[in-house]
Amino acid sequence: MDLQLRATHAFIEEEDDFLLTTHVNSDADGLGACMAWAHLLRGLGKRADIGLPEPPAGQCSFLAGWDGVRHFADLDLARYGCAIVADCPSLDRIGSVRPSLSPDTRLLNIDHHRGNECFGALNIVEELSSTCELLYHLAIGLGYEIDAVAADQLYAGILFDTGGFRFSLTTATTFEVAAALVRRGARLDAIAEGVFGNKSLGSVKQRGQAIESLVLRLGGRVAVLHLDRKAMGAGEPDEVVNYGLMIGGVEVALLLKERTPGCYRISLRSRDKVDVSQVAGTFGGGGHTRAAGLELTGAPQDIVDNILAEIGRHLNFNNNYS
Ligand SMILES: [Mn+2]
Numbered sequence: 001m002d003l004q005l006r007a008t009h010a011f012i013e014e015e016d017d018f019l020l021t022t023h024v025n026s027d028a029d030g031l032g033a034c035m036a037w038a039h040l041l042r043g044l045g046k047r048a049d050i051g052l053p054e055p056p057a058g059q060c061s062f063l064a065g066w067d068g069v070r071h072f073a074d075l076d077l078a079r080y081g082c083a084i085v086a087d088c089p090s091l092d093r094i095g096s097v098r099p100s101l102s103p104d105t106r107l108l109n110i111d112h113h114r115g116n117e118c119f120g121a122l123n124i125v126e127e128l129s130s131t132c133e134l135l136y137h138l139a140i141g142l143g144y145e146i147d148a149v150a151a152d153q154l155y156a157g158i159l160f161d162t163g164g165f166r167f168s169l170t171t172a173t174t175f176e177v178a179a180a181l182v183r184r185g186a187r188l189d190a191i192a193e194g195v196f197g198n199k200s201l202g203s204v205k206q207r208g209q210a211i212e213s214l215v216l217r218l219g220g221r222v223a224v225l226h227l228d229r230k231a232m233g234a235g236e237p238d239e240v241v242n243y244g245l246m247i248g249g250v251e252v253a254l255l256l257k258e259r260t261p262g263c264y265r266i267s268l269r270s271r272d273k274v275d276v277s278q279v280a281g282t283f284g285g286g287g288h289t290r291a292a293g294l295e296l297t298g299a300p301q302d303i304v305d306n307i308l309a310e311i312g313r314h315l316n317f318n319n320n321y322s
Contacts, residue, residue, distance in 0.1 A: 001126050001137060002126075003124060003126075003137060003138050003141045004122065004124055005138075005141045005142060007122055008108070008122060008124065008138065008142065009142060011082070011106070011108055011121075011122050012041070012044070012046070012142075015046070015081055015082045015106075016046055016047060017046070017047045017048075017079065017080055017081065017082075018037075018038075018041055018046060018047065018048040018049070018080065018082060018083070018084060019048075019049055019050075019051055019075070019077065019080040019082070019083040019084070019101075019105075020034040020037050020038055020048060020049065020050045020051070020083070020084045020086065021034065021050070021051050021052060021053065021072065021083060021084075021085055021086070021094050021097050022034050022052065022053075022085070022086045022087050022088065022094070023053070023087055023088045023093040023094060023095075024053045024054060024093065024094070024095040025054070025236050026052050026053070026054070026056075026059060027059065027087075027160060027161075028059060028060055028156045028157050028159070028160035028161075028195050029087050029130045029131050029132055029157035029158075029160050029161040030086050030087035030088070030131065030157075031050075031052075031059055031060045031063075031069070031156075031157075032060065032063070032131075032132045032153045032154060032155075032156040032157030032158075032160070033086035033087055033110065033131040033132050033135050033153075033154075033157055034050045034069075034084070034086050035050065035060065035063055035065045035066070035069070035153045036132065036135055036139075036150045036153040036154050036157075037084055037086065037135065038050055038065065038068070039065060039147075039149055039150050039153065040139055040144045040146075040150060043144070043145060043147075044144070049068070049070065049075055049080075050068060050069045050070060051070050051071065051072035051074075051075045051077065051097065052069065052070070052071055052072060052097075053072060053094050053095035053096055053097045054071065054095070055071040056069045056070070056071065058198070059198075060153075060156065060194070061194075061198070062156075062190065062191070062193070062194030062198060063152055063153050063156060063194070064149045064152065064153075065149065065153070072096070072097045072100060073096075073100075077097070077100045077101055077102070078102050080101075080102075080105060081104070081105065081106060082105060082106040082107070082108065083101060083105050083106075083107055083108070084107075084108045084110065085107055085108070085109050085110070085111075085119075085120065086110050086111070086131050086135075087110075087111055087112070087113075087131040088109070088111055088113075088116075089111060089113035089115055089116045089117060090116075090117045090119065091107075091117070091119040106120075106121045106122075107119065107120035107121055107122075108120055108121070108122045108124070109122065109123045109124065109125065110124045110125075110131060110134060110135060110138070111124075111125050111131055111134075112125070112126060112127055112128045112129070112130055112131050112133070112134050112161075112169075113125075113127070114127045114288070124138060127169065128169065128171075128173075128174070129158060129161055129162045129167070129169045129170050129171065129174045130157050130158045130160070130161035130162065130169075130174075131157060131161075132153070132154040132155075132156070132157025132158045132161070133154075133157075133158050133173075133174055133177050135154060135157075136154050136158075136177050136180075136181070137177075146181070146184050147184065147185065148184060148185025148186070150184075151181040151182075151184040151185045151186035152185070152186050152187060152190075152191055154177075154181055154186070155178060155181040155182070155186035155188075155191050156191050156194065156195055158174060158177065158178055158181075159178075159191060159192060159195050160195050162174060163239075164192070164196070165178070168290070199238070200234070200235075202233075202234035202235065203234055203235060203237070203238060205234065206227065206231055206234040206235075206237055206240070207237070207240055207243070209227060209231045210225045210226075210227055210231070210237060210240040210243065210255065211225075211243055213225050213226040213227070214243065214244060216247070216250070217304075217308055218308060218311065218312055218315065220247075220249045220250065221249065221250060221251045221252070221315055222244075222250065222251065222252045222253070222254065222308060222311055223243075223244025223245070223247055223250045223252075223253040223254070224244075224253075224254055224256075224304055224308075225240065225241060225243065225244055225253065225254070225255040225256070226255070226256045226300060227240070227255065227256065227257050227258065228258050229258045229259075229260075229261065232257055232258055232259070236257075237255070237257065240255060241253050241254070241255035241267045241268075241269050242269060244269065245269055245271055250271070251270065251271050251272075251273045251274055251315060252268060252269065252270050252271070252274050252276060252279075252311050252315075253268070253269045253270075254266055254267065254268050254269075254304070254307060254311075255267045256300055256303065256304070258300075259295075262297055262298060262299070263295070263297045264295065264296055264297070264298075264300065264303055265293060265294075265295050266280075266285075266293060266294050266295070266296065266303070266307065267291075267292075267293050268280055268287070268291070268292045268293065268294070268307075269290060269291055270289065270290045270291075271290075272290070273314075273315065274311060274314045274315060275289045275314070276288075276289070276290065276291065276292040277289055277292045278314065279292065279307065279310050279311055279314060280292035280293060280294040282310050283296060283306075283307070283310075
């Protein structure tokens with residue numbers, strides 16, 4: 001793992017005033033990383049402000065330091081000579097923060113996504129479970145002290161991005177990092193409660209609507225879920241598509257989310273037989289082997305039929321050749 005400790009040390013030493021940001025629809029990994037960075041930097045006597053692309057929505061209100069998390073529009077972005085961008089494979093993920101930054105702002109890009117575009121002056125990119133796991137290794141390498149506050153923040157990101165230590169990028173090292181964070185004071189139960197039990201009523205009801213819409217296609221190998229515009233009024237669904245993969249025999253789950261009348265964003269998730277990034281790619285979308293997305297306009301039934309035809313080709317190919 002190349003943490004570029006010397007370059008990172010120099011970058012941090014040169015600056016006194018840091019802006020920290022993460023992607024739109026901010027989650028506990030990006031936020032945990034920003035909050036832990038801010039806490040560590042303040043421990044070094046630096047100034048650090050967190051400015052999100054959207055107004056904070058309580059995602060990490062269970063973590064110490066949440067009160068200091070701001071919408072970027074409430075900060076004077078021209079003031080910062082440098083910014084740390086956490087958990088973003090490309091710079092467009094920071095939404096409206098991007099055009100508000102001075103073109104001279106030096107960027108430190110810290111991320112765990114394969115295919116990161118290395119848009120920073122300094123790029124710390126490793127495909128690990130989470131940006132928070134990566135930041136843990138970096139902080140240890142730099143000799144920063146991880147106290148109980150930072151341990152909670154980092155643990156929250158790891159727990160969230162691994163889906164509770166279940167997803168495929170969870171490694172033995174991830175467990176070792178989690179254990180080290182618990183030894184430093186991370187509160188297992190409180191953080192799990194905050195990460196998985198901090199949703200709005202609307203978001204939980206929306207899950208119900210998505211589950212109610214679920215139908216099985218292609219002989220039970222594909223689960224189709226649908227949220228119309230009204231249901232999308234509760235906000236961006238959080239991992240709702242995964243309910244499809246809870247059903248035995250389902251290889252691919254797809255969720256239609258209606259953005260504007262007749263315009264759909266589609267999330268795809270795969271167990272292990274179909275590379276959904278290829279399926280999405282056929283329609284101009286993209287993503288990873290097991291999680292991908294695309295956008296299509298039209299009648300929902302036609303959209304589903306077109307995607308099912310493509311998924312069917314992949315399933316049949318794998319049945320014949322594997
Ligand atoms: Mn992440």
